[in-house]
Amino acid sequence: METLKGRKSLETRELTIVNEVARVLSRSLDFEDAVRDILKTLYSFWNVNLSFVAIFNQDIKALQIVKAFGFSEEEVKRGIFKKGEGITGKVFKSGIPVVLTDLPSNPAFLNKTKVGDRLEGSETFISVPIKVGGDIVGVLSIFKTFSSRESIEGGIETLMILGTLIGMFYRLSERIKEERLEWEEEKKILREELKKTYNIHGIVGQSDVILNLVEVVKKVATTDSTVLITGESGTGKSLIAKAIHFLSPRKDKPFITINCAAIPETLLEAELFGYEKGAFTGAHSSKKGKFELAEGGTVFLDEIGDMPLSLQAKILRVLQDREIERLGGERTVQVNVRVIAATNRDLQALVKEGKFREDLYYRLNVVPIHVPSLRERREDVPMLVEHFLEKYNSKYSKSVKISPDAMEALIEYNWPGNIRELENTVERLVVMNDGVVKSTDLPPHILAYRRRNAFEELANLPDRIQATEKEKIVEALEKTGYVKSRAAKLLGYTLRQLDYRIKKYGIEVKKF
Known part of the structure; x- marks a missing residue:
């Protein structure tokens, strides 16, 4: 009963190790830093005092230790293995895990790093391949003293999973390096692009959506149509409004902006339409509103979706009749302005809720422009x-x-x-x-x-790992004519382990 409880605890610990390694990889961006932290994790959670990761170096055509735990600098420098040289080289060449015991007297243990001179004699050496799909890119090796309650077989399985995780992260880091080189080459070109036609009155970009937006702005600018600009907060709606104005025939006339959400309702009407002397307390003289001040130019109504309903009818009148009436005034004033409005709200939804006039919405939405996030x-x-x-x-x-x-x-x-x-x-x-x-x-x-x-x-890695394992099992079975004992040997499994996985993945074993 104690043995069963002990094994269950160990299985939990091995799962913890895998989860901790996944966390290490999720917060790291540098391959060697990640490997260093993984080897520390093996020490902290599994009492692995000595370990290393060797990656195949294309320049020297050999495996080279990139990070080690418990090794001196000199021992790491000695860690260079040709294909097939020592256990590390053989694992890399064959892709099959290897376990060695009795290291001081075992002739298969090459001890090229000389770390073996410091071993106590009770350690087991386990070396597993680091794989990415069908490619072997390196080797993960540990020296560990296993207790009577620990399973070497379970240890191999854990290390194989870690080898796959390390392999995937290695491939990702290599891809990042390649992209960095490409980025450096393109950097000068990108800087030059900033000076080209993709920068129209501050509109910066070369994506398809921005190039299309620029074309729309150019076309709309030549007309006098009312424009409704929509888009999330911070996308540059006011920039688009300015671009339309400064590309239009009105460019030499005023461009006046008013934020409908920033001015209290009681003051907004006076700001927009002006007021006559004595219209309210403090109105000691007459004052023109934004629409009169923008004569011949453009009025940009930002955050139009926040405009009070009481003022929306007056804006509608400006759009329909091109005339306003000052607060406290009795005469109408004709205005020649173009109106551009912008909002980050869904005006159609506001119309349905009764918070925005439907007739005003259609008057504003003559030319809709959406600014992408x-x-x-x-x-x-x-x-x-x-x-x-x-x-x-x-x-x-x-x-x-x-x-x-x-x-x-x-x-x-x-x-x-x-x-x-x-x-x-x-x-x-x-x-x-x-x-x-x-x-x-x-x-x-x-x-x-x-x-x-x-x-x-x-x-999502566990699913990918299982899919890869199933693929490798099917491949091994096909290579060996579905002779399970031979396939198990090729994969580095026992026959019992292979049978378990065949059943787990529902693999059909063909008979000839």
Whole structure:
């Protein structure tokens, strides 16, 4: 009974090790740092005092220890193995795990690193391949003293899972390195692109959605139509309104903005339409409103969705009749203005709720323009970052740059505040840093978002591992003519382990 309880506890511990390694990988971006933390995890949770990871180095055509735990620098330097050399080289070549005991007297133990000279003699050496799909990229090896209650077979299974996790992270890190090189090559080109036609009155980007938006702005600017700009907060709706104005025939006339959400209802009407002397307490003289001040130009009604119902009828009158009436006045004033409105709210939903006039909605929605969120145009993030870097480096007399890894994190981030949030982030980075900004210098919420995404990807690893294992079993069975004993040997399983997995995955064993 005690043995059963002990084994159950060990299985729980092995699962804890796998989960802890997954956590390590989810919060790390550097392969060697991640491997170092994994080996520390094996020490902390499994009493593995000596361990190492060797990766095949294409330059020297040999396996080389990249990180080790419990090894001296000299021992690590000796850790270079050719294909087939020693147990490490053989595991890499064959892809089959190897277990050695009685290390001091075992001729198969090469002891090339000389770490064997420090062993007590009770250690077991286990070496497993680090795989990515069908490729073997390295070897994970440990020296461990197993107690009578511990299963070496269970240890091999745990290490095989860790080898797969390390392999997937290695492939991911290699891909990131390649993308960094590509990014460096494209960096100059991207800077030049900022100076081209993709930057129309501050509209920065080269994504399809932005290029289409630019074309719409150019066409609308030549007309006098009323425009309704929609989009999330911080996407640059006011920028689009300005672009339309300054590309239009009205460009030499005033462009006046009024935020309908920022001014109290009692003052908004006076701001928009003006007032006559004595219209209310404190009105000691007459004053023109925004519509009169913008004569011949453009009035931009920002956050139109927050305009009180009481004023919406008067805005409708401006759009229909091009005339206003000052507060306290008895005569109408003709106005020649173009109206551009913007909102981050769903006006159709507000119409259904009775909070926005339907007739005004249709009057405003003559030419609708939707400004995409930054999530919909992630490919523009590098250009925007460079644009804001140039702006704030100039402002603060600095020469701050963004590292490829930090740029990647900025591209991955969700940007709920869109371009406004991105600009504020870049300004903060310029103010707080000198030289090159690393990913670790980014705000905590951006790093947390990246770790969360990475963890979600790792959460799917068990399914991927099982799919890979099933594929390898079928492949081994086919190679050996469905002779299970031979297939088990090829895979490094016992016959019992293979039978268990065949049943688990529902693999059909063909008979000839």
